[in-house]
Amino acid sequence: QVQLVESGGxxxxxxxxxxxxxxxxxxxxxxxxxxxxxxxxxxxxxWVALIWNDGSNKYYADSVKxxxxxxxxxxxxxxxxxxxSLRAEDTAVYYCARDGTKSLDFxxxxxxxxxxx
Amino acid sequence: SYELTQPxxxxxxxxxxxxxxxxxxxxxxxxxxxxxxxxGQSPVxxxxxxxxxxxxxxxxxxxxxxxxxxxxxxxxxxxxxEADYYCQAWDSSTVVFGGGTKLTVL
Numbered sequence: 001q002v003q004l005v006e007s008g009g010x011x012x013x014x015x016x017x018x019x020x021x022x023x024x025x026x027x028x029x030x031x032x033x034x035x036x037x038x039x040x041x042x043x044x045x046x047w048v049a050l051i052w053n054d055g056s057n058k059y060y061a062d063s064v065k066x067x068x069x070x071x072x073x074x075x076x077x078x079x080x081x082x083x084x085s086l087r088a089e090d091t092a093v094y095y096c097a098r099d100g101t102k103s104l105d106f107x108x109x110x111x112x113x114x115x116x117x
Numbered sequence: 118s119y120e121l122t123q124p125x126x127x128x129x130x131x132x133x134x135x136x137x138x139x140x141x142x143x144x145x146x147x148x149x150x151x152x153x154x155x156x157g158q159s160p161v162x163x164x165x166x167x168x169x170x171x172x173x174x175x176x177x178x179x180x181x182x183x184x185x186x187x188x189x190x191x192x193x194x195x196x197x198x199e200a201d202y203y204c205q206a207w208d209s210s211t212v213v214f215g216g217g218t219k220l221t222v223l
Contacts, residue, residue: 044217045152047212050211059211062118100165101166101169102207103150103166104160104162105162105165105171107159107160109159
């Protein structure tokens with residue numbers, strides 16, 4: 001069964017950096033694109049970034065472009081999100097999800113990032 | 118930027134049919150999908166490519182899409198279906214979510 005496990009969340013001061021990780025198992029990781037999606041407390045889902053299966057293309061939401069970087073290591077079945085210049089509005093649960101047929105077909109349990117001084 | 122609009126809330130009585138709409142420009146061409154999210158849990162895909170159900174999703178969940186509106190229909194709604202529902206579509210190479218609809222079963 002597909003398992004996606006996020007880690008790396010925590011409390012960080014505004015302007016600082018944080019790197020999230022997502023460990024994938026139960027799937028042929030190198031075959032699928034991968035997403036990061038976030039959800040601020042009490043709010044809806046917001047797509048953050050997409051990386052193609054081979055890492056050749058990356059796409060970002062305007063709200064994080066230039067500050068966040070998505071990457072992957074297919075040899076380790078790992079997905080990453082490097083978050084720089086963090087702001088209070090980046091506070092959210094961050095989910096990794098597998099790219100399916102025009103959908104995000106499997107999601108992790110999420111990791112909470114709190115940006116606060 | 119592309120936008121998807123959902124009603125904030127929908128109420129339904131147990132056993133009745135619930136319909137949740139999602140509106141967007143030319144959404145009929147974009148093969149939207151739907152997610153269910155219960156409190157404290159991750160989203161679960163319930164409909165993809167307009168009307169297809171992933172393995173394990175009950176038959177009471179169905180989808181349709183035409184023109185500018187997609188609809189998620191839950192037939193014979195059960196108490197366990199009470200949740201937030203989000204539609205999603207692609208705009209170029211980016212993903213767009215609707216604002217979400219809270220389904221209340223009462």
